[in-house]
Amino acid sequence: MDNLKTSVGADGCHASVKTGPLSVALKAKLPMGCDVFEIVGLVEAEMHGQPLNAKTVYAFTEEVRKRIADLIVVEIDEPRIPSANSIDGRAGASVNKKLYEAVFELKDGKKIFGYSEKDVPTFDGRFYLCASNKELKGRVAVTAESVISFRFNPL
Numbered sequence: 001m002d003n004l005k006t007s008v009g010a011d012g013c014h015a016s017v018k019t020g021p022l023s024v025a026l027k028a029k030l031p032m033g034c035d036v037f038e039i040v041g042l043v044e045a046e047m048h049g050q051p052l053n054a055k056t057v058y059a060f061t062e063e064v065r066k067r068i069a070d071l072i073v074v075e076i077d078e079p080r081i082p083s084a085n086s087i088d089g090r091a092g093a094s095v096n097k098k099l100y101e102a103v104f105e106l107k108d109g110k111k112i113f114g115y116s117e118k119d120v121p122t123f124d125g126r127f128y129l130c131a132s133n134k135e136l137k138g139r140v141a142v143t144a145e146s147v148i149s150f151r152f153n154p155l
Contacts, residue, residue, distance in 0.1 A: 025077035031068055039067045100152040102130045104142045114140035119152045 031039075043063045050056050102114040102121060114130035121128040128147060132138030134155075 027075040027077075029071075029073040031071040035071060036064075036068060040064055043067070099134065099136075099155045101155055102140075102150065102152050104128060104147050104150045106142075106146050107148055108146075112140060112142050115155075116152060119154070121150060121152075 043060060047056060047060055047063075097117045098119075100116045100119055102116050104112040104114070104121075106112065114132060115134050115136060116122075116130040117136065121130055123129070123144065126144060127141040128144055128150065130140050132140045
């Protein structure tokens with residue numbers, strides 16, 4: 001199943017949101033065991049001479065936790081949303097294809113814009129489908145019965 005959710009906006013137009021798989025590249029730098037032991041030793045030395053009770057044990061634990069957390073670095077790359085327009089699942093995967101701006105004119109005079117690698121819309125039996133931005137990410141779904149005309153302008 002495509003996991004495409006369609007909702008009707010206040011103006012009667014249909015919008016869609018793809019809720020399918022999302023891949024995000026993560027990079028993480030974590031402290032090594034020796035770094036943790038060094039932090040424990042430093043905090044222990046700083047707290048030397050304080051009485052051993054629940055308050056100092058809690059303060060010691062929280063300080064060690066804080067310093068270790070400060071060493072953790074997580075980098076998150078831009079999410080990649082699989083596109084219906086690409087074979088390998090990467091949005092905007094094809095580099096050499098021509099890009100078109102899609103313009104759908106509706107019965108009520110409004111216009112819906114989208115983007116496509118093809119000069120004709122994809123039709124699923126009820127909706128015209130295209131991408132929502134020039135990177136061919138996201139989707140626009142327009143109810144076919146509300147469209148009076150469409151055009152695809154090369155960019």
